[in-house]
Amino acid sequence: MKKQNRRTMAVLLTVIMAGILLSVYALGIFIPDEAAAGSFLNAGKSPSWEHPFGTDALGRDLLMRTLKGLSISMTIGFFASAISAVIAALVGIAAAATSRGVDAFVNWLIDLVMGVPHTVLVILISFAMGRGFWGLLIGIAATHWCSLARLIRGEVLQLRSQQYVAISGKLGKSGGWILFHHLLPHLVPQFIVGLILMFPHAILHEASISFLGFGLAPEQPAIGIILAESMRYLSAGMWWSAVLPGVVLVLIVFLTDQLGEQLRMILDPYSAQE
Amino acid sequence: MKETLGRLARIFCTYGVRTVSLLFAVSLISFLLVSASPVDPVQQYILGLGTAVSPAQRAEIEAYWGISVPPAERYCNWLTGILQGNFGYSALYRRPVAAIIRERFWNSLALMLCAWALSGVIGFLLGCVMGMYRDSWVDRLLKKICYALSSVPTFWLGLVFLLIFAVWLKWFPIGFSAPVGVRSRDVTLWQKLYHLILPAFTLSLMSFSNIALHTRQKLVDVLHSEYALFAQARGEGRWTILFGHGLRNILFPALTLQFSSFAELFGGSVMAENVFSYPGLGSAVSAAGLNADVPLLLGVTLFSALFVCTGNMIANLLYGVIDPRVREVGE
Amino acid sequence: MEQKKEALLEIHDLSVSFRMYEEQGLRQSNLQVISDLHLTVYPGEIVAVAGSSGSGKSLLASAILGILPDNAAVGGHMHYKGQELTAAWQKRLRGTEIALVPQSVAFLDPLMRVGAQADGHRRPRPVRKRKSLFHRLGLPEETEQLYPFQLSGGMARRVLVSTALLADAQLVIADEPTPGMSLPQALEALRLFREMADEGKAVLLITHDIDLAVEFADRVAVFYAGTTVETALAGDFKKGPDSLRHPYSRALWRALPQNGFSPIPGFQPYAQNLPAGCLFAPRCPHKTAQCTTQAPPVRKVRGGEVRCYGA
Numbered sequence: 005m006k007k008q009n010r011r012t013m014a015v016l017l018t019v020i021m022a023g024i025l026l027s028v029y030a031l032g033i034f035i036p037d038e039a040a041a042g043s044f045l046n047a048g049k050s051p052s053w054e055h056p057f058g059t060d061a062l063g064r065d066l067l068m069r070t071l072k073g074l075s076i077s078m079t080i081g082f083f084a085s086a087i088s089a090v091i092a093a094l095v096g097i098a099a100a101a102t103s104r105g106v107d108a109f110v111n112w113l114i115d116l117v118m119g120v121p122h123t124v125l126v127i128l129i130s131f132a133m134g135r136g137f138w139g140l141l142i143g144i145a146a147t148h149w150c151s152l153a154r155l156i157r158g159e160v161l162q163l164r165s166q167q168y169v170a171i172s173g174k175l176g177k178s179g180g181w182i183l184f185h186h187l188l189p190h191l192v193p194q195f196i197v198g199l200i201l202m203f204p205h206a207i208l209h210e211a212s213i214s215f216l217g218f219g220l221a222p223e224q225p226a227i228g229i230i231l232a233e234s235m236r237y238l239s240a241g242m243w244w245s246a247v248l249p250g251v252v253l254v255l256i257v258f259l260t261d262q263l264g265e266q267l268r269m270i271l272d273p274y275s276a277q278e
Numbered sequence: 279m280k281e282t283l284g285r286l287a288r289i290f291c292t293y294g295v296r297t298v299s300l301l302f303a304v305s306l307i308s309f310l311l312v313s314a315s316p317v318d319p320v321q322q323y324i325l326g327l328g329t330a331v332s333p334a335q336r337a338e339i340e341a342y343w344g345i346s347v348p349p350a351e352r353y354c355n356w357l358t359g360i361l362q363g364n365f366g367y368s369a370l371y372r373r374p375v376a377a378i379i380r381e382r383f384w385n386s387l388a389l390m391l392c393a394w395a396l397s398g399v400i401g402f403l404l405g406c407v408m409g410m411y412r413d414s415w416v417d418r419l420l421k422k423i424c425y426a427l428s429s430v431p432t433f434w435l436g437l438v439f440l441l442i443f444a445v446w447l448k449w450f451p452i453g454f455s456a457p458v459g460v461r462s463r464d465v466t467l468w469q470k471l472y473h474l475i476l477p478a479f480t481l482s483l484m485s486f487s488n489i490a491l492h493t494r495q496k497l498v499d500v501l502h503s504e505y506a507l508f509a510q511a512r513g514e515g516r517w518t519i520l521f522g523h524g525l526r527n528i529l530f531p532a533l534t535l536q537f538s539s540f541a542e543l544f545g546g547s548v549m550a551e552n553v554f555s556y557p558g559l560g561s562a563v564s565a566a567g568l569n570a571d572v573p574l575l576l577g578v579t580l581f582s583a584l585f586v587c588t589g590n591m592i593a594n595l596l597y598g599v600i601d602p603r604v605r606e607v608g609e
Numbered sequence: 610m611e612q613k614k615e616a617l618l619e620i621h622d623l624s625v626s627f628r629m630y631e632e633q634g635l636r637q638s639n640l641q642v643i644s645d646l647h648l649t650v651y652p653g654e655i656v657a658v659a660g661s662s663g664s665g666k667s668l669l670a671s672a673i674l675g676i677l678p679d680n681a682a683v684g685g686h687m688h689y690k691g692q693e694l695t696a697a698w699q700k701r702l703r704g705t706e707i708a709l710v711p712q713s714v715a716f717l718d719p720l721m722r723v724g725a726q727a728d729g730h731r732r733p734r735p736v737r738k739r740k741s742l743f744h745r746l747g748l749p750e751e752t753e754q755l756y757p758f759q760l761s762g763g764m765a766r767r768v769l770v771s772t773a774l775l776a777d778a779q780l781v782i783a784d785e786p787t788p789g790m791s792l793p794q795a796l797e798a799l800r801l802f803r804e805m806a807d808e809g810k811a812v813l814l815i816t817h818d819i820d821l822a823v824e825f826a827d828r829v830a831v832f833y834a835g836t837t838v839e840t841a842l843a844g845d846f847k848k849g850p851d852s853l854r855h856p857y858s859r860a861l862w863r864a865l866p867q868n869g870f871s872p873i874p875g876f877q878p879y880a881q882n883l884p885a886g887c888l889f890a891p892r893c894p895h896k897t898a899q900c901t902t903q904a905p906p907v908r909k910v911r912g913g914e915v916r917c918y919g920a
Contacts (some may be wrong), residue, residue: 120586123545503715507671526718
């Protein structure tokens with residue numbers, strides 16, 4: 005009875021949180037560009053009913069800009085973590101299921117990626133791609149796969165040592181058959197949870213890199229860019245332009261993180277005990 | 279003692295070879311990346327000069343950058359230079375890259391070291407408290423704070439701190455490592471520290487939750503261990519167990535973890551230095567990237583990789599010195 | 610003759626159960642691991658608690674010391690030197706009056722040198738006494754500088770035994786102290802226990818080794834499925850099955866290699882589904898209708914104690 009409740013609760017929370025995230029995303033997409041454009045007459049207004057987040061130094065409504073920025077961040081975050089998770093799965097399975105040489109190489113590769121601070125590596129990749137959307141996407145995707153790859157590698161190694169997998173092999177089942185029937189059912193939940201838990205990190209990184217100026221073009225309303233602009237007006241007392249968009253960003257990141265945890269509870273209850 | 283040294287030398291060598299191979303790969307990959315960039319460093323350099331450049335001068339600059347030389351040869355030249363200590367010349371700061379790195383590294387090191395020590399101490403203490411009072415309200419509250427902090431971006435936290443402590447309360451300066459308008463050799467240690475506090479505090483807040491949660495888990499494991507049960511059977515109280523057995527078993531894993539977190543530390547310092555306009559390596563690398571200052575970008579990248587590898591190396595050596603299961607296994 | 614003395618430790622109707630969370634930690638159930646246990650230990654004697662592995666013997670030690678995990682519930686009464694054992698008193702007695710010899714090397718701190726661990730946390734450290742004790746137990750001088758992972762199984766047991774002997778306790782609870790030791794080493798350790806007992810202290814020897822129990826203990830409590838089915842003088846076991854009182858004790862005797870090695874049919878019940886009446890009834894060749902409905906009380910029969918209607 006109790007068990008049923010907890011599971012239902014987790015499903016309900018997941019649906020609610022996913023709903024909030026999706027509606028924030030949709031809001032950002034469907035808000036017309038004009039709503040986020042501004043006039044100098046409105047410049048530097050503090051929060052009011054008309055402009056709940058106030059306006060920036062160019063008179064643009066910050067709530068609209070924040071929402072638009074969040075949907076861009078979420079797009080980049082989603083694609084980057086999806087690519088990253090696929091890399092992680094391929095690399096992890098390759099390391100565990102093929103030869104020792106491949107395993108050693110993968111470990112070395114992970115050490116390599118972990119050996120350069122992520123921020124610096126993303127700056128380099130963004131520089132190589134001439135900044136912009138693609139540089140950011142590839143940069144974040146290239147730096148986030150390591151821990152999930154290690155996890156999947158460990159999982160596959162552990163599964164391979166299980167008796168039923170060994171017996172399948174003895175019974176003459178092919179490697180592909182074993183992969184599909186014994187390994188994937190265990191790996192898919194891990195993969196999905198890993199993907200979703202990567203999502204908040206990717207959003208955070210997107211915001212950080214945009215903040216440094218390596219992300220999107222300055223006229224685009226990315227959260228990092230809004231916050232970078234706000235820095236210039238900090239001493240002028242425009243606190244809202246730094247605080248409010250940041251709070252929303254933190255909430256969204258927190259929400260995606262919680263979504264991942266709830267999903268883990270549903271998909272993989274054993275690892276979610278603590 | 280002699281055996282310990284021998285074993286350390288062995289760890290040092292195996293890890294050293296790996297480190298060298300990693301650094302070599304970092305140099306190659308970062309060189310390939312900057313070579314692939316559509317940003318033209320010569321154009322950026324000329325823009326940076328701010329004056330008109332004659333075609334002859336332009337050719338001279340191109341020759342200096344080695345544009346006509348094939349990339350493989352350019353890489354070899356660059357690498358040879360680095361091995362001789364010549365990191366090239368920064369177009370942005372108009373100084374040798376090696377000099378910039380040397381100067382800024384000390385600034386960054388001061389910042390990172392303070393943040394590192396602060397987060398280590400706070401994280402370890404909080405982890406102990408959480409572990410000792412597991413599942414109490416204190417533990418649950420601290421755990422929530424730790425998880426919540428991991429959703430907060432460093433730079434935004436820095437912005438909020440700037441707003442509160444520098445703009446509103448005026449307790450701390452808005453940025454830089456020293457008062458503006460004072461010659462660098464006249465800056466006192468106290469002034470430097472004063473400018474360091476806010477960025478270091480920001481940076482430490484970003485990393486203590488990791489160490490706190492790790493320490494908590496380790497302490498919970500220790501308190502549930504059979505040796506803790508036996509200690510209890512011999513009349514030791516909870517705190518005696520913590521000081522007699524707990525610290526011994528959790529301190530070094532925590533220290534190892536802390537040493538292997540240099541990558542996050544450096545990444546965080548890039549953000550913190552930019553928010554607080556702190557003249558360290560982090561602000562140099564983003565400025566280099568934005569201004570297409572290729573030698574500086576490459577130099578700092580390589581240096582950051584060296585920094586991270588050093589941390590990992592220390593973690594490995596530490597493990598070998600301290601844990602008797604590793605230390606005395608050869609005897 | 611010993612019945613005249615005041616008992617050092619008396620246990621009546623002791624029961625220990627665990628609240629367990631089944632299946633992914635969501636359903637709660639109670640696991641009865643010790644039920645209606647009776648045991649008396651007098652000063653000057655070694656009492657063996659003998660039974661097969663996995664019958665909850667180690668938990669008896671934890672219950673006496675008051676170090677059961679939080680999810681354990683304890684019922685019944687325990688008296689030490691005639692006074693009810695309370696949690697606060699247990700805490701004071703631990704390591705001073707009552708000492709434990711734990712089962713394995715895992716009970717030693719992996720990062721602490723053995724010498725310091727044998728000394729314990731009390732100050733001043735009994736260094737000289739420990740050195741002579743190590744010597745008597747055949748532990749080389751350098752042992753004190755070693756870490757637990759460097760000890761052989763036998764050395765680890767001897768170090769564990771030394772911790773209890775150093776505590777100068779009135780009652781030593783030794784949980785399987787001898788496996789892994791060589792025969793002379795085991796004999797030396799047991800001789801040390803004997804000396805302790807002769808000084809008026811007492812030893813509770815928890816073991817699965819009936820031969821060992823019979824050889825060294827004064828009395829043997831036969832432990833089955835979380836309770837003591839019979840307490841007999843060690844001599845009764847030497848005399849043979851006819852002087853024993855409980856069918857399980859007799860079956861144990863017959864299962865010994867020198868007595869025919871005949872196995873006992875059936876299995877010890879698992880703590881989750883204990884039978885209603887006598888715990889041994891399902892395997893007992895002499896069971897009656899009464900045995901399966903009502904647990905037999907403790908009775909004194911021929912100088913021993915037994916829980917059996919047929920005795």
